Amino acid sequence: MGNPRGFLDYERKEGNALAPKERLKHYKEFYFLPSKQEQEIQGGRCMDCGVAFCHTGIIAKAQQSMDSMDMGVIACAEDNAKPISGGDVGCPLRNLIPEWNDLIYHGLWSEAYDRLSLTNPFPDFTGKVCPAPCEDSCVCAINGESVTIKNNELAIIENAFSAGLVKPYIPKKRSGKKVAIIGSGPAGLACAWELNAKGHSVIVYERSDRAGGLLMYGIPDMKLDKSFVTRRLEIMRQSGIEFKTNHNINSQKIAKDILKEFDAVVLATGASKPIDLCIEGRESKGVMFAMDFLTLNTKSLLDSQKGGDLAKNRDVLIIGSGDTSVDCVAVALRQGAKSITRFERSPKKAETRLDSNPWPLKKDTFSTDYGLKEAIEHFGKDIREYQTLTKRFVAKNGQVCGVEAVQLEWSLEDKRVSREKPDSLKHYKADLVLLAMGFSGAEDGLSKTFGVELDSKTNIKTNNYLTSHKKIYACGDAKMGQSLVVWAIKDGCECAKIVDKNLTEKLSCCVK
Ligand SMILES: Cc1cc2nc3c(=O)[nH]c(=O)nc-3n(C[C@H](O)[C@H](O)[C@H](O)COP(=O)(O)OP(=O)(O)OC[C@H]3O[C@@H](n4cnc5c(N)ncnc54)[C@H](O)[C@@H]3O)c2cc1C
């Protein structure tokens, strides 16, 4: 710790964001880091705590469900060592946060990059899109403002790129083993990067026309400009990893051929099976899945530098309250929507932490993410409708023109929405409805194609990353269910360790 008074002497300083009015004119990123010198000072706010929680990477879950998972329990001092439950604590990648905070404070940027690279192969992605559970677990956040960990991470990697420090990694020796990775999202990429570094020959198969998974077609350009995804993919290619795009591994015949050709196969196919809303009028034109809306827009931007126009002059209704819905709001605004409404089933969250969500858990409080801020500024009001349940889509000549919805009552006893409020049925005008209610596991057909078992949530069932097939592994959302980029990267890296161990053991058997 360079300056023991850092957290007292320096205030938290964020980067600069373009005002919503300005940024709605384009799809470019709108958030810019402070200067390098200012970022160094931010590094000095880290106290290098005796017990730092920012880098613990714990999933705090109910005790009974913890047995089979890679996690720890933390004791809540005020509650007689009862385990804290219901959220993550610290960085899932266990990034060495206090160490690189100190290094940047001392201007040792290259050393900071070396430390960061030990745990995170893609800080260029997490530095932009991670919700930063590390900052919620920062000791400074107990009664003040956390260290700008995410910005520091981004500054380290962007500085490393500018200084030419980020180079391809070509292993000195090849193992002679071949691994096929199906799916090129963050989990597949992390797994590919680690296995290639261990000397195995890796081919990544991707059904889309571009690699990157949800980093490419999912998270919009405003949060992650696609040039940053291609920049990373290029380094991976130069390191010897082969990408085969437009390759849908969707038949038993193709799967069989792959299993014959490769020593191991990793399924990193994501969890993009969207949850549907099968109510009256669902078949109407203008009711679509949020992911289709987002993908079309990104594809249009990539192919023709122009965004889509599905939401132009439309009354847009978005059903669901997660990241996907926020991205839909932001894209619909840029396409020129006439109005936007967002429904969520849950009540508005509390402004401050509840007793059930104490520090150092990831915060579960009311927040207004970027797209919602933009909508509030643009329309002059909040577009969120809480405790709202959609009952039917109303259509005219097959085209949706509205929805009917009711209000839900909040049960204090059960702490959940329960009954429909009597006489609360209301009509909402909408000629584009986007379904953003989450995802429900690995895609249908995958288990049949590869002959692997699924678990009760239709994710791919694994035991230490190995599926029910002795040559097939799984990682990322396909195994965990819809998650976060940082978790997908961690899972991809962990999976690579197991694949490498098993392949290397086989190799040493053969040598003997
Ligand atoms: C709209 C949206 C916004 C999000 N925003 C954020 C965010 O801001 N921050 C964050 O941390 N997380 C965010 N997430 C979650 C995050 O993107 C995912 O958790 C993460 O991408 C999962 O990584 P993955 O590699 O497991 O799967 P994916 O990224 O889903 O990649 C899977 C890939 O496999 C390919 N594939 C599937 N089946 C086959 C097949 N049979 N043959 C060949 N290829 C196949 C798919 O085309 C896809 O490219 C967001 C998710 C969505 C949907």
Ligand code: SF4
């Ligand atoms: S990856 Fe996410 S949780 Fe980890 S240090 Fe970076 S911002 Fe924090």
